[in-house]
Amino acid sequence: MVKERLIILDGHSLMNRAFYALPPLTNAEGLHTNALYGFTAMLFKMQEEIKPNYIVCTFDRKAPTFRHEEYKDYKAGRKKMPPELGEQFPVLKELLELMSINIFEIDGFEADDLIGTLSKFAEKKDIEVYIVTGDRDALQLASDNIKVVITKKGMSEKEIYDSNRMVEEFGVTPTQFIDVKGLMGDSSDNIPGVPGIGEKTAYKLIQQYGSVENVLQNIDNISGAKIKNNLIEYREQAIFSKKLATIITNVPIDIDLDSIKSNERYDITALRQMFFRLQFKSLLDKLPQVEISETPTSRTEEALVEYETVDTIEKLNKAAQNIKEELFMYLETENLHIYSKADINRIYINSQGKYYVVDFKKLKEEDEKSLVEVLKPIFEDKTLMKIGHDNKSTFLVFRKYGIKLKGVAFDTKIAAYLIDSSKGEYELTTLIQELLKIDIIGEGEELYVKFITYLPQIKKALEEKVHEFSMEKLFYEVELPLTEVLAFMETEGFKVDKEKLEELGKKFRSEIDKVQEEIYELAGDEFNIGSPKQLGKILFEKLDLPVVKKTKTGYSTNAEVLEELSDKHPIIDKITYYRQLTKLHSTYVEGLKNVIDFDNKIHSSLNQAVTTTGRLSSTEPNLQNIPIKYEMGREIRKIFVSNNENSVILSADYSQIELRVLAHIADDENLIDAFVNHSDIHTKTASEVFRVPIEEVTSLMRSRAKAVNFGIVYGIGDFSLAKDIKVTKKEAKNYIDAYFERYPNVKKYMEDIVRVGEDQSFVTTILNRRRYIPEISSSNKVVKALGIRLAMNTPIQGSAADIIKLAMVNVHKQLTERNLMSTLILQVHDELILNVYKNEINEVQEIVKKEMEQVFNLRVPLEVDINIGDTWYEAK
Structure with missing residues (x-):
């Protein structure tokens, strides 16, 4: 006979886990919803997998518990709940009520104690229990009949523990897990434990002696003078810490199995309305469809019209x-x-x-x-x-x-x-x-x-x-x-030369083989370069390079790690190049073969309603994202050709459009002056920042000034700039300070736009394109910093998108009205690409230059670089 099953949800723990696992989300009302979404998605998944007969959810109360009364520093120093999370709890309780999920909370006891009491009650009734939590404290409740489901990796993965799994993984029983806590303490709850005893020692002692009490009775047999002395000095604290860590299983609560039975008696209509309000589109599909009844926030769907x-x-x-x-x-x-x-x-x-x-x-x-x-x-x-x-x-x-x-x-x-x-x-x-x-x-x-x-x-x-x-x-x-x-x-x-594509494939394979051999030679061994595990062993064990980052499965060899190691060994640059080559080959050589249509052309989808900045995106395939850092990446553009021998490819590229937009928006006199006088903006900035005459600006100075110019557009800080141009943080700060000293209105714009973003939670472009930035109001410093950067950059990048889109409309209109055969065929951020017939070249060049440069009246001139060739490569 199949046992009945009970799911116990640890409300605060799961909401906390979901809040920090998911990016900021808000609905149309401005309510933060990421924790609610993560919690609800997890609940649906648990219901689907476990198919429970009963579900309950427990919460902590604000009132102090018996633990606080016995130990005033219990949980002291714990970070205050962010308001973005706090506002989601009342809504969660509404959701649970609509789903007929009983809530258990009581003054004087923690949610853990309610979980303990509910789980032991159900166990006595021979009901199989699943405690779903992100808090490992619950592991002490595990048994043959009580499973503790620990959510991991945000909310997407989980580990399930019963008593056997506890012994296998930790070498202690669930009840001994309390003893481990008594010795090592718990910083998150401010349980003191015994000073000097960490996790490893605590497990070892409990595995050997079975309990805190037995450890204290066998102090003479324990090696290590410091540990012995601490156990003697803090013996009462160890016993008290164990008491604080022990979950109560006899809280005086009434439990009626019928009232917590999982069923579909709940109000589907009201729940669907709640999901609409929260904008949980993907979760709506998991609810039955019903007709909507009349409510203050909704109305009955009208009868189907006659058609x-x-x-x-x-x-x-x-x-x-x-x-x-x-x-x-x-x-x-x-x-x-x-x-x-x-x-x-x-x-x-x-x-x-x-x-x-x-x-x-x-x-x-x-x-x-x-x-x-x-x-x-x-x-x-x-x-x-x-x-x-x-x-x-x-x-x-x-x-x-x-x-x-x-x-x-x-x-x-x-x-x-x-x-x-x-x-x-x-x-x-x-x-x-x-x-x-x-x-x-x-x-x-x-x-x-x-x-x-x-x-x-x-x-x-x-x-x-x-x-x-x-x-x-x-x-x-x-x-x-x-x-x-x-x-x-x-x-x-966009027409593709299939023969060139085949040739390019051979060239890539040859280059990949060559770089692979060079890596093997530098490593002194052959290995699978694509395997992070094998690569990690080569880099950090055989070549003894400094370990930058470790993961649960071994050494990290991601792009950031390789970048940090780039000056430590010549093999690093080779590996980075190898990765780029193999990615380019699979995506843009082999991958493109699958999307060439019957007319020998690639018809990429240009998506207008995807990006938050207003930029277009390209999919199936993405032709906007061909990496051109290496020559082999640029070579891919050679396979894109004009329609026939009577036509060519024309590329029209805005020159530094985002910096020009910045000059216009910030209304900075010095920056405007540079563009009005057609100065090399990076050389001029280098001259200003490094305080040298223009003729004395070196290529290194110009390169660093260029990084500052573009970094400012993206709200770069001194740490990131230092990393980008490989200087100290202090030097980077000096560059940024010098930049703002020379371009004070740019600094003022950056400060003003952040205030605007904070005040109204959105920023706009020159054509009033709007982007909402909930991140800017976050109490999380990392998330807020992202919001600040988005506020600084969006009006610039979004305005550039407005300009090039309007230019596209105007260019297309002119080509159509003049009945020209030449056509627009692709847009890549600041660049328009056209297939132009040779007898129309002069006229089309004139149209493109005029429409792109005169599309919008900025305080600075818009300039366009035009190039022509038989292939995209030649035209760039």
Whole structure:
């Protein structure tokens, strides 16, 4: 017979573990939610794995316990709970209540004592117990029937201990674990123990003598004068420490098994509403779907509207006559990540209160030509306003059928992204839940019809936010038209020379083999360079290099460790190079072979709603991230070629755009002057910082000044700068101080923007792109420092993103309006890449230079470097 099971959750311990394991998260209300998310995700996982019959959660109370009364310094000096964590506990208790999980807490006793009492009570009832905690104190409760689940590595891993596992791993029984604590003490609880006895000695003594009392009775037999003297002097303290460390198992509480029974009687509707409020999208999927009842924060989902399924050309013609003035649309697509296979399944339309489901796939089978002929006038009509979700995909798939989408008035996905760029996903289901407070349910056709039903309300809500945040120019002139530009670029793709790719593969393999042999020679041995364990033995045992960092499995050989060792042995640079080569080979030589489409082109996806800074990202494959530190990395660009012998690749790269943006935002006279007079900014900075005439600036000075210039943009500190340019921390501080002395308004900007970030929890770019920075309010110094750097950098990097996006829109518009064959094909941060036909070179160069340099009126000139070649490599 299978035993019943009880899960006991250690509330404070698990919340604390989750808080420090996960990055800062906040919901729309500004409530911190990372601990709540980690706790809830862990709970679901435990429920799934253990399938308990009962669940309870225990908490500490603020009132002093009997331990505090007996020992006033108990837990003294413990760090105060951060307010970002403290505010999450009342919400957790709400969540537990909604899930019908009983809470146990009582004045005078710790959660550990409640856990002990509950677990022993259940054990007597022959119920299998699982104590889930991050606190190893609970190990003393382990038995054959009581399992202690210790969460590790944040919340993602766990270790389960019973009495046998305790003996195997520690050499002591669970009850003897208390004796170990009595001898060694516990700094986290401020339990004193015996001075001079650490963990190793404590375990050894208890393994030998069995208990604190037996140790004290056998002091004469113990070796080591210091330990003997301390045991004699602190014998009472050892016994008292054991008492403090002992978990009470008979707290006077009433336990009713029926009341703690795990069941699904809890209010799913209310719980789903709570998850919406907390923005726990991924956890929502773990809850049953239900209709939402009327509440102050939500409303009943409206009945599904009547709609017509359009599955014949005749029906399509009739429907077309009723589509007027405004069209809300949603496309059900497939294989968007593979250009040649990207297609439409159905088109959902809401126009003038009439709803249609156009079965595109079926109509295509009936008569593709007639299908396109009917759709073309609708979707190419500039006067018919189109509102959609993810219009880039619509532009892309329509273009395959020769339909040029026009009259696009709104994109709910892009608007939602601008309102809060930190969310990561902007599905319509989520927007309906968050903006309309409706728990939308259903799947397939029924769900998509609901999308177009609610799309007008979503549009209105987002439109109001765009206006409230003064984002009209950013949305309507930059991001909305950019959806068409990106779709155009994706369909154009970047041609690849397959023969060159094969040649490059051979070259890489040859270089990898050569570097491998050089490493073996320097090591005096052959080994698996890709194995951290084997590499660690070579570096730290055979070559006797200083150990920088250790992990549980041995020596760390990560990039940071290698960087620190770079001047200690020539093998280090070879290993770093080897790693780069093998990564480049697998990702960009072998990897690219798998994504070349039927037209010998790579159609990378350019993602507009991913980054928090406003920059575009490239995926499947990522063409923005080809490392060019080594020549072999740059060689990869040789395989990217122009479309044919009549065209070339043109690269247009903004010169130091982020520093120019900094000069503009900070309104710093000296920095502006440098750009207005077309000075070499790094040489000028070196002259200012090192206080030497420009003609006396050395290459080393310029290099260090360059690091300072770009470091300032990213809020660099003296420690990081010292590490980057290999000088002392004091020298680095002097450089930064000298920089701010020469550019005082830059310093003022940095200080002001941090205050702005702290006051409003977000910062903005020159076009009012907004980035929320909850990290800046953290009580954790490391997290807060990150928030400060983000506040300093975001307006600069984000404004640069605004500028190049607007330039892309303008360049594409000019190329299209002039009916030129030349096209934009890729954007890599500050660089635009075009395939240009030779007979259009002069005209395209003129367009690109003008539109990029005159796109925005800054206090300093924008400058663009243009290069041309048959390959991307030659054009860079």
